[in-house]
Amino acid sequence: MYGLINVLSENVIHGSDKNLSGATVTSVVITGMVVVFIGLILLVLFVTLYGKLFEAVNRRKENKKKAENAAPSVNKPAEAVPPAPVIEDGIEEEVVAVIMGAIEAMSAQSGKRLALKSVKTVKPQRNAWAAAGIADNTRPF
């Protein structure tokens, strides 16, 4: 034990040192693991702390938004159900269901009420490669 403490106090080993003593090797292992753990535990604490802080801030914002939305609804009649979307002939029901599902997921995430009004095929003005090239070349520096 004394040897280990002694080695830790003179914790510099030269690269060319051979036949490292047991105490030296043990000190490297202990120092290494302890420093790595301390470093990462500190990160756990900081990240947890600011994660909690942001969660609390977000929750407060959400509650505020909910309260704002709930207040006028007392006087308002029940919200009108959005009309059914206009679906172009030839578009499969499955495709419409997937689009509606994605919109619903976005609504739940952002808190905004989104509705699908129509689904129709759009003829692209230029092909995807050309569009990507233009977007890449005109992106502001």
Added chain:
Amino acid sequence: MGIISNFLETMADLARESGFAGFIADDGWKNIIMILISFLFMYLAIAKGFEPLLLLPISFGMLLTNLPFAEMYHPEFWDYIEAEERGGVINDHYIDYGRVLQHGGLLDILYMGVKLQIYPPLIFLGIGAMTDFGPLIANPKSFLLGAAAQGGIFFTFIGAAVLGMTAAECGSIAIIGGADGPTAIYVSSKLLSKTDSIGVGTIALAAYTYMALVPIIQPPIMKALTTKKERSVVMGQLRQVSKVEKLIFPILVTVLISLMVPSAAPLVGMLMFGNLLKESGCCDRIAKTAQNELMNIITIFLGVSVGATTRADKILTLSFGKVILLGVIAFSLGTACGVLFGKIMYIATKGKVNPLIGSAGVSAVPMAARVSQKVGQEEVPTNYLLMHAMGPNVAGVIGSAVAAGVLLSIIKV
């Protein structure tokens, strides 16, 4: 008659100066073996897909450096010499870079980026620009798994010391357990010198080969250390991380780790800088350059110049065998430490953490996380551990950089 004798003499001179003559000179046969080994690694990279982005440049560098008389790389230029620096300070680890620039071959010039520790931090910049730390921020406890997996590094240090290697060799071999190629090259290029029996190329070869073998090395260890019940744990969904949290993270990690272990600052700093470029959203062009062009250029330079250090006299030694043996031990111990810590977390959280994600703490992004996912799905096909495993996986990158910093602080050249 004179014309014929002149012709024959010229032909004889050409034959003497050709690389073929080098093969039959002293130890020339070793170069032939090294060239054959380079072919093997090329085969593994191209046909088997073993980390091809690095193994292919490394193996080609190996081929170039072992071609007799090609003079593309001069190991003697990289020997430390004693020189007086400004203020009359004697530096016994001095490298004459002027000589390298004056007389060096192409690979000598490229190797300067390794020796001056430029390439690994730049690779880390690219890795940072490609990494999403979201899963780690969502579940910060993953950091602990990333820390535990570094046990492979330090326990392998014991093994190397037992085999009678120097402190520099012990540190360089041990860092293979971090399963992080650039970190291994960073540490070994700083520690190893001419007097050591192994070179940077040996370490890089072992590190990248074992990283490619992660899907073969890890699963048996993971299964041996866990029960079916533990492997079947389905983990809950991770919370969503806001953009501000992702922006604070790289700054926080840089400041904290660099203050704690200053020698880890080049690696961690560049990793986090790359990540900040990505997350900021305001430097899209620079982030893309870091992820693609810069990363690709540095990968070529790093691979081919590290491959150049694999000269026959450094590889065909008993020490190479020791590196191969200790390298696989380092990887296995790292995996075992991660899984065992995962088991502790499984008990502490009353069965909410699947210990399989612990093995991903050995870096090797994203391969190790994919292995956790695959082994988990073997028990419960609907179990998606990938995002949970990405937390320890990226924590392992930070952990191995910290471990590298610790080794460089303790072992002085």
